[in-house]
Amino acid sequence: MNEQRQTLLDFMREQSDKLLSQALEHIGLTFISLLIAVIIGLPLGILIARRRNLSGTVLSLAGILQTIPSIALLGFMIPVLGIGPKPAIVALLLYALLPIIQNTYTGVIGIDASVKEAALAMGMSRWQVLKKVELPLAMPVILAGVRTATVINVGVATLASYIAAGGLGEFIFGGISLNNTNMILAGAIPAALLALVFDFLLSRLQKYNLKKVKTGLAVLPLVVLALASLYFIPSAYGSKLTAGFTPEFMGRQDGNLGLRSKYGLKIHTVVINDAVMYKAAYEKKLDVISGYSTDGRLTAYDLIVLDDDKHIFPPYYAAPIVSEQALVKFPELEQTLNLLAGKITDSIMTELNYRTDYLHQAPEKVAEDFLKQVGLYKPARSGTGGIVRIGSKIFGEQYILAHIYNMLIKGYTDYGVSTKTGLGGTKICFDALANNQIDFYPEYTGTGLIAILQAPVKTVNSLTSDKNKTYNFVKTEFYKRYRIKWLTPIGFNNAYALMMRQKQADQLGVKSISELTRYLDK
Amino acid sequence: MIKVDRLSKHFGAIQAVNEVSLEINEGETFVLLGTSGCGKTTTLKMLNRLIEPTSGTIFINGRNINDQSPEILRRSIGYVLQNNGLFPHYTVAENIAVVPRLLKWDDKKIRNRTYELLEKLHLSSGELNKYPNKLSGGQQQRVGLARALIADPPVLLMDEPLGALDNVTRAKIQAEFKNLDELKRKTIVMVTHDIQEAFELGDRIGIMDKGVLVQEGVPADLLFKPANNFISDFLHEQRLQLELQSVKLADIWDTFPNVVQQSSVTVNAKDSLWHAMEIFTSGKAESIQVTGTGVASRSITLEQLMSAYKNYRHE
Incomplete structure (x- = not known):
């Protein structure tokens, strides 16, 4: 493993295979959905131009679809279409619909009434009027709509990696999770370039001599079809089992990289967001997933953790990390946060996670119940002594911890609290802390060691067998480098783990990662 | 040629056209005249089924127009629009060729016919590859007329064909249209709100x-035998000019003195009084020689012309 600082070009060269296949997937996703959106949107736009009374309804429906946040829309798709390209394509096409319908409608109704009348009066049939007069005259406006839709699709397609549909989002979100700027840029720059290139090409087509648009019109679907088919090139391989890993896990030494180098695990892998990963495993869309050992869904979905017999996953003991400025500003903060030290074990955390992730109880309620149970709960005091800003990453466990800390601070001090929950991955959360946007957030020793400090492999190997060594190392280094202090660990170890369905693991006789590797090599 | 029987069109509660009956003869130019909203355009558009009537029937050449599909019907009826309605994405040549292409003519036939019309309509072949927006308003209207005439339809409908042109261009094109032999053979129904234009171009006016x-x-019937006050009021403002235009020298021939003087200016008896008046007022001659009723010519002075006109009016 290269331990020096890599340049962006080095990274792209090293990952060129992956970059190419992601870019092809990205183009493919964009154009499959675009093609379907045109097939649906164009006739619909023409229809509502003919029957104006329908236009309000159709356009507002398409408008509403447009306002649904992309992640939410992808989320809605999963129960219906599962994971992978299908839901991604459907979500993308829904976004592309509005500009296409809208512009077709605007283009067709914008044609001079006397021109349409002349076409009819010359003896053209309705179909001939459409083909020879309305479509060619509306074409520049329609193409403008297709152009908008293309650019939207290139952007939204980065989110496809959340649901195992691939694309350049794998690098972007992997990079954000791993605090790897090169990786982010290796995804973001090609994505931006794709948007610019397609926008430019379509703008050329739009400005083309009106005559030649006719030929362009015939060629365009073929080009789109060709681009759409790119999606299927990279995924033309398979293995006995399919693994779904988060973008973060994909790029980590204590993740997929370690699995390959230390275990020699070769498995067909898709990239997926952890919010949908467990369910996908439960529904047999995936066989092996990368999860967290305290995740509540482990019990809910009847999954088992494979034994990490070669110890590639370092300990992930959670502890609040606080900026030095905040400790000075809020003298009572450290002792308040340490009230939780050692109070939450693995099994308690799994239980709490189960209640939020699976029983869908509100994190506030789960936090309050827990504090009452262990006798730490106190009603809120005045909140007049300045505002402590709590951050959290974007998953259930962090929400619960943020709420517990919130209640502790309000109950035991006079400070007020503002919570900034859902700060994406490690990089976003840590940058917020380092740049004084938040005062503290709960971090894990392993994450601190590998993702933030980016400790060399040798160091990692020498530390990860012992939880105290890891904790002491990150504590010292964080203070030295960032003036950020690790407080006492909360107690549980939320380490990475590979998981399988209990039933399948039993059938295959797989209990550890080594056994999984042997099964796959057979 | 065209027979309209008790034609009505209602748009909701509005009676746009109410029980209109008409007969238009072959080769005749019939002008529908009236203010905006009087129903003249609606009536015109029912003739080629751009608008379907609420009730009533229309026969063209003895055949009910509902007996054939609107597309087929329209290919045999030329149509000229006020704003020319040329296809902006077609060149002049392609615009002119729209109907022949629908009729599946071969390229050679289309080309020959196009050049024939270009010459008659004073368009140069250099315009053929231009797009309509590069042409002047007058040229656009000529192309619109060429498009309507190319398949030589027996019937031509014109909806305010000169309405969008300035006065000078309009007078020029009006004169050209009047002398175009292609138009003389056709049965034309034209809509206008311009009284002058109606009297200038119409064989009969409704x-x-x-x-x-x-x-x-x-025209003379409308002027001298108005059906009611509405008609006489409608024509009131331009009455003198209209009368002089609509009365032909032949109409008052009998009251001319039966003498012939050699004169430098000769006019035809089919010409209007207006035409003769223009010659006198331009000072070209003291008297003019009128020819062409089959018998001998007669000469008249301005005074004799005016008294003959006065007599005619009081008859």
Whole structure:
């Protein structure tokens, strides 16, 4: 493993295979959905131009679809279409619909009434009027709509990696999770370039001599079809089992990289967001997933953790990390946060996670119940002594911890609290802390060691067998480098783990990662 | 040629056209005249089924127009629009060739016919590859007419064909249209709100008001035998000029003195009084020689012309 600082070009060269296949997937996703959106949107736009009374309804429906946040829309798709390209394509096409319908409608109704009348009066049939007069005259406006839709699709397609549909989002979100700027840029720059290139090409087509648009019109679907088919090139391989890993896990030494180098695990892998990963495993869309050992869904979905017999996953003991400025500003903060030290074990955390992730109880309620149970709960005091800003990453466990800390601070001090929950991955959360946007957030020793400090492999190997060594190392280094202090660990170890369905693991006789590797090599 | 029987069109509660009956003879130019909203355009558009009537029937050449599909019907009826309605994405040549392409003519036939029309309509072949927006308003209207005429339809409908042109261009094109032999053979129905234009171009004129055809007849009938006050009021402002234009020298021939003087200016008896007046007022001659009723010519002075006209009016 290269331990020096890599340049962006080095990274792209090293990952060129992956970059190419992601870019092809990205183009493919964009154009499959675009093609379907045109097939649906164009006739619909023409229809509502003919029957104006329908236009309000159709356009507002398409408008509403447009306002649904992309992640939410992808989320809605999963129960219906599962994971992978299908839901991604459907979500993308829904976004592309509005500009296409809208512009077709605007283009067709914008044609001079006397021109349409002349076409009819010359003896053209309705179909001939459409083909020879309305479509060619509306074409520049329609193409403008297709152009908008293309650019939207290139952007939204980065989110496809959340649901195992691939694309350049794998690098972007992997990079954000791993605090790897090169990786982010290796995804973001090609994505931006794709948007610019397609926008430019379509703008050329739009400005083309009106005559030649006719030929362009015939060629365009073929080009789109060709681009759409790119999606299927990279995924033309398979293995006995399919693994779904988060973008973060994909790029980590204590993740997929370690699995390959230390275990020699070769498995067909898709990239997926952890919010949908467990369910996908439960529904047999995936066989092996990368999860967290305290995740509540482990019990809910009847999954088992494979034994990490070669110890590639370092300990992930959670502890609040606080900026030095905040400790000075809020003298009572450290002792308040340490009230939780050692109070939450693995099994308690799994239980709490189960209640939020699976029983869908509100994190506030789960936090309050827990504090009452262990006798730490106190009603809120005045909140007049300045505002402590709590951050959290974007998953259930962090929400619960943020709420517990919130209640502790309000109950035991006079400070007020503002919570900034859902700060994406490690990089976003840590940058917020380092740049004084938040005062503290709960971090894990392993994450601190590998993702933030980016400790060399040798160091990692020498530390990860012992939880105290890891904790002491990150504590010292964080203070030295960032003036950020690790407080006492909360107690549980939320380490990475590979998981399988209990039933399948039993059938295959797989209990550890080594056994999984042997099964796959057979 | 065209027979319209008790034609009505209602748009909701509005009676746009109410029980209009008409007969238009072959080769005749019939002008529908009236203010905006009188129903003249609606009536015109029912003739080629751009608008379907609420009730009533239309026969063209003895055949009910509902007996064939609107597309086929329209290919045999030329149509000229006020704003020319040329296809902006087609060149002049392609615009002119729209109907022949629908009729599946071969390229050679289309080309020959196009060049024939270009010459008649004073368009140069250099315009053929231009797009309509590069042409002047007058040229656009000529191309619109060429498009309507190319398949030589027996019937031509014109909806305010000169309405969008400035006065100078309009007078020029009006004169050209009048002398175009292609148009002389056709049965033409034209809509206009311009009284001068109607009297200039129409063999017969129908004046419409509030969806009703109030009176129809030759120009002189409308002037000298108005059906009611509406008609005489409608024509009031331009009466003198219209009268002088609509009365032909032949109409008052009998009251001319039966003498012949050699004169430098000769006019035809089919010309209007207006035409003769223009010669006198331009000072070209003291008397003019009128020829062409088959018998000998007669000469008249301005005074004799005016008294003959006075007599004619009081008859």
